[in-house]
Amino acid sequence: MSEKSVRSTVKSLEWIYGVVLALSISEAFMQFASDPNSNVPGIQWNRLLSLFSFLLLVVPFCHGMSRYFYEMYDKVQTDSHYAIWLLIDCIAFIVEAGLFFILARSLPQNLWLQFVSVVVVLLVWDVFWGAFVWKYRTKRISFWVIINLCTIPLLIVLLLGFYRSDSWWGISLTFLFILARTIADYWKGWEFYFPTQQIGSGQYNM
Numbered sequence: 001m002s003e004k005s006v007r008s009t010v011k012s013l014e015w016i017y018g019v020v021l022a023l024s025i026s027e028a029f030m031q032f033a034s035d036p037n038s039n040v041p042g043i044q045w046n047r048l049l050s051l052f053s054f055l056l057l058v059v060p061f062c063h064g065m066s067r068y069f070y071e072m073y074d075k076v077q078t079d080s081h082y083a084i085w086l087l088i089d090c091i092a093f094i095v096e097a098g099l100f101f102i103l104a105r106s107l108p109q110n111l112w113l114q115f116v117s118v119v120v121v122l123l124v125w126d127v128f129w130g131a132f133v134w135k136y137r138t139k140r141i142s143f144w145v146i147i148n149l150c151t152i153p154l155l156i157v158l159l160l161g162f163y164r165s166d167s168w169w170g171i172s173l174t175f176l177f178i179l180a181r182t183i184a185d186y187w188k189g190w191e192f193y194f195p196t197q198q199i200g201s202g203q204y205n206m
């Protein structure tokens with residue numbers, strides 16, 4: 001199979017989860033800007049922290065998916081087994097994109113327990129996939145697994161400690177934990193997310 005054919009196959013499968021992610025982002029802003037099911041018309045300001053939490057997760061996940069696909073299928077020569085890995089990766093990312101859509105529908109403050117629970121499921125799923133890739137394919141994404149493993153217990157403690165559906169502290173601490181997770185994500189993986197080009201060499205320093 002030619003390089004162009006491989007790239008076309010990769011792009012077509014990337015497109016699937018990209019569409020679901022785009023729909024989830026659109027749904028999140030619709031839930032924030034004007035929810036017909038809310039008793040309060042117009043912008044739902046009480047969902048602002050949930051929206052920020054959602055964006056703080058979806059941006060690095062989307063960014064990471066794009067960089068991962070480049071590193072695994074564009075930058076290196078693919079072999080005859082690339083199709084199996086590609087299907088595994090796409091299934092993992094499509095499930096994550098679907099979970100992001102559920103998060104987008106969980107922005108109301110009284111649904112913060114559902115929001116955090118879905119975040120935990122999302123991170124656990126990402127840990128299982130990431131650990132599998134780490135062991136059998138590449139160590140480049142090891143920081144994803146480690147950071148998510150550190151975040152999951154904090155969110156579980158949060159769920160157990162603030163179990164009221166109207167807890168302002170619950171959604172506030174959720175935002176802080178997710179903010180800390182995203183900062184750690186970009187801090188540990190800065191060179192992965194933002195590769196630099198060596199002057200005069202035409203090669204990227206990774």
